[in-house]
Amino acid sequence: MANDIDGAPVARHGRGRRPADEVRADVLHTVGDLLLRRGLTGLTFECVARESGVSKTTLYKWWPSLGALALDGYFHGVQDTLAFPDTGDVRADVTTQLHQFLGLMTTTPAGRLLAELIGRSQTDPDLAREYRRLYSSGRRQLAADRFRIAQRAGQIRSEIDVRVVIDQLWGAMYHRLLVPDEPVNADFVDALIENVFAGITPARP
Amino acid sequence: MANDIDGAPVARHGRGRRPADEVRADVLHTVGDLLLRRGLTGLTFECVARESGVSKTTLYKWWPSLGALALDGYFHGVQDTLAFPDTGDVRADVTTQLHQFLGLMTTTPAGRLLAELIGRSQTDPDLAREYRRLYSSGRRQLAADRFRIAQRAGQIRSEIDVRVVIDQLWGAMYHRLLVPDEPVNADFVDALIENVFAGITPARP
Numbered sequence: 001m002a003n004d005i006d007g008a009p010v011a012r013h014g015r016g017r018r019p020a021d022e023v024r025a026d027v028l029h030t031v032g033d034l035l036l037r038r039g040l041t042g043l044t045f046e047c048v049a050r051e052s053g054v055s056k057t058t059l060y061k062w063w064p065s066l067g068a069l070a071l072d073g074y075f076h077g078v079q080d081t082l083a084f085p086d087t088g089d090v091r092a093d094v095t096t097q098l099h100q101f102l103g104l105m106t107t108t109p110a111g112r113l114l115a116e117l118i119g120r121s122q123t124d125p126d127l128a129r130e131y132r133r134l135y136s137s138g139r140r141q142l143a144a145d146r147f148r149i150a151q152r153a154g155q156i157r158s159e160i161d162v163r164v165v166i167d168q169l170w171g172a173m174y175h176r177l178l179v180p181d182e183p184v185n186a187d188f189v190d191a192l193i194e195n196v197f198a199g200i201t202p203a204r205p
Numbered sequence: 206m207a208n209d210i211d212g213a214p215v216a217r218h219g220r221g222r223r224p225a226d227e228v229r230a231d232v233l234h235t236v237g238d239l240l241l242r243r244g245l246t247g248l249t250f251e252c253v254a255r256e257s258g259v260s261k262t263t264l265y266k267w268w269p270s271l272g273a274l275a276l277d278g279y280f281h282g283v284q285d286t287l288a289f290p291d292t293g294d295v296r297a298d299v300t301t302q303l304h305q306f307l308g309l310m311t312t313t314p315a316g317r318l319l320a321e322l323i324g325r326s327q328t329d330p331d332l333a334r335e336y337r338r339l340y341s342s343g344r345r346q347l348a349a350d351r352f353r354i355a356q357r358a359g360q361i362r363s364e365i366d367v368r369v370v371i372d373q374l375w376g377a378m379y380h381r382l383l384v385p386d387e388p389v390n391a392d393f394v395d396a397l398i399e400n401v402f403a404g405i406t407p408a409r410p
Contacts, residue, residue, distance in 0.1 A: 091406075118383055119327025122320045128385075136384050160405045163387055164396040167377035172369075175376030178323055178383065179341050180333075182368055191369040199404025200365045 024062060025076075027052045031069055032077020039109030040116060043070060067117070067127045071134035074113065078104060084142055090150035091197055097146075098169060098189045105177060105184060115177055140166055168196050229267060230281075232257045236274055237282020244314030245321060248275060272322070272332045276339035279318065283309060289347055295355035296402055302351075303374060303394045310382060310389060320382055345371055373401050 030052040034043055045066065049056045063069035081100050085093045105111035117135075121128035140163070147162035156162070169192050176184045235257040239248055250271065254261045268274035286305050290298045310316035322340075326333035345368070352367035361367070374397050381389045 115327045119324040122324025122383065132384065132386050137386050140386055154407065156405050157407055160400065161392075161396050164377075164393060164400060165405060167380050167387075168373040168397065168400060171377045171380030172372035174380050174384070175372050178327065179337065179379070181337050181342050181345055182372075187366075188369060188372075191366050192373065195365065195369060195373060196400055197404055197406050199402055200361050200370060201402050202359065202362055 023054055027054055028073050028076040031073025035070060035074050035113060036077055036108045036110060039113050040070060068130050068134060071130055075135050075138060084146040090155045095193055102189050111177055165196060228259055232259055233278045233281040236278025240275060240279050240318060241282055241313045241315060244318050273335050273339060276335055280340050280343060289351040295360045300398055307394050316382055370401060
């Protein structure tokens with residue numbers, strides 16, 4: 001219940017129309033929640049309409065496909081868990097964030113969900129485009145923003161293309177997720193960070 | 206035409222049975238060649254039987270599925286291109302090999318082929334197992350062998366887990382292949398190598 005400028009309560013719920021942004025945020029919250037509990041299995045427009053109280057017509061208007069709805073919901077569902085802290089120490093912050101990502105991949109259906117979406121997108125150009133538009137490009141941008149702060153602070157060499165570092169940390173995790181020859185675990189995360197921050201060659205004399 | 210111990214020519218072709226290993230190698234060569242020219246499209250047991258002159262019964266005996274035949278053929282088809290040189294300088298050798306891999310991915314159907322196989326394997330556990338058994342685990346082993354030589358030569362720190370470095374070079378390339386937010390090109394390859402060999406932080410004073 002919000003107050004208008006005269007201090008009188010303004011009914012936002014139950015009576016009249018709720019603002020579209022608010023309804024949309026509620027739907028995304030519902031979808032993110034469903035995905036993190038149950039994965040893609042059983043996600044349908046019907047069940048999202050039922051759980052969110054929003055008509056299927058409205059859902060179709062905002063999200064033309066189930067893939068788009070799932071990706072948008074997932075992006076919003078993980079944004080708090082995968083936020084980049086800024087304590088002033090980029091290596092510590094990236095370590096925190098990658099361990100959060102590891103937890104999401106290993107203790108929720110998120111790993112399976114992402115693997116299936118990337119898998120299907122290899123033969124479905126529409127899904128591939130939506131995956132990049134609604135999920136991966138946004139996630140890359142957030143990581144790049146944190147690395148550029150670190151470059152300005154002199155913690156990462158200025159000539160480094162931070163977009164490449166993203167593939168060597170998160171991309172390496174996706175690689176083991178998609179082709180599981182080796183496990184995705186805390187030792188792996190720590191080794192990824194050590195290698196790319198410190199380099200694998202002996203210290204210069 | 207080989208010679209037996211008395212120096213008399215021994216007919217291996219045309220008359221009698223050829224050794225199974227030789228027939229098998231011929232089939233793999235045929236399949237590797239077909240895949241690098243045309244990709245997975247149109248690859249069938251019928252067409253391999255026709256091009257190699259080996260009966261479908263024999264092909265089915267050796268390769269229970271088209272996926273297994275394709276993966277085995279592809280592994281053999283790329284082994285010369287993707288061989289690891291050993292000039293004594295691991296960074297130079299890895300640079301050579303990664304540029305060969307880049308060429309394969311960008312100028313042949315190999316990139317699309319690998320992306321489709323990894324994609325399908327997300328929802329096909331048999332294919333996933335065959336992919337690892339017949340392709341990716343063998344490729345990882347070859348890279349690890351070259352890095353371990355470098356560790357013994359003091360060119361890579363002895364405490365580095367070289368399996369992780371593999372995900373940060375080849376895995377990072379697969380990541381951009383599968384989720385093409387950013388391009389796979391020569392600059393990317395060179396940056397991957399620079400980052401992981403030298404580290405992204407400023408040189409220690």
